[in-house]
Amino acid sequence: NAGVMQNPRHLVRRRGQEARLRCSPMKGHSHVYWYRQLPEEGLKFMVYLQKENIIDESGMPKERFSAEFPKEGPSILRIQQVVRGDSAAYFCASSPPPGNEQYFGPGTRLTVT
């Protein structure tokens, strides 16, 4: 059973560009969580999605950030008009019915130049 897949692993964007981060959950998992990790910090929750629904986006900045988890295909975290402060590692986790463990992907390291 393949683990949680994230791509790309590394992404470099210039200020003002858009960043698209993709996450494919483990087989059979229908719940996806996105987290951001700034240097020397713990992970911070951003958004929780089920297929075609955003359940909780309380941790996501109101502007420039959006997330989706369509019926088919991976979950996408989109950051528009990136700024230097968006540079971080972005992790995706998936779980079967919530209440179980969350299994993490390897992360996408975003660098904004």
Next chain:
Amino acid sequence: AQTVTQSQPEMSVQEAETVTLSCTYDTSESNYYLFWYKQPPSRQMILVIRQEAYKQQNATENRFSVNFQKAAKSFSLKISDSQLGDTAMYFCAFMKLNSGGGADGLTFGKGTHLIIQP
């Protein structure tokens, strides 16, 4: 809102020793899980151990065990017979369960950098 506090930014022990990492949390919830995750230099987040709040028995996974003190809101991790491969960042995390059957995202502490010396 929940908070998780790890008061030890860094710890260093000799190989084969036992080490305990501390974690306290603050919540008014009664239905939750607690976790310890390990993040080695590869940055992959690896689940080490899980504790359901309703269970009084402390969780154990091979060399890893927890001391869960619910009243004190304390959740420490003990690593026995430490190995070089245990060198990593260790994060304590809290997950609230919702009445509708769902779960919130994890709330993490800032982490403890554990170094195992040969």
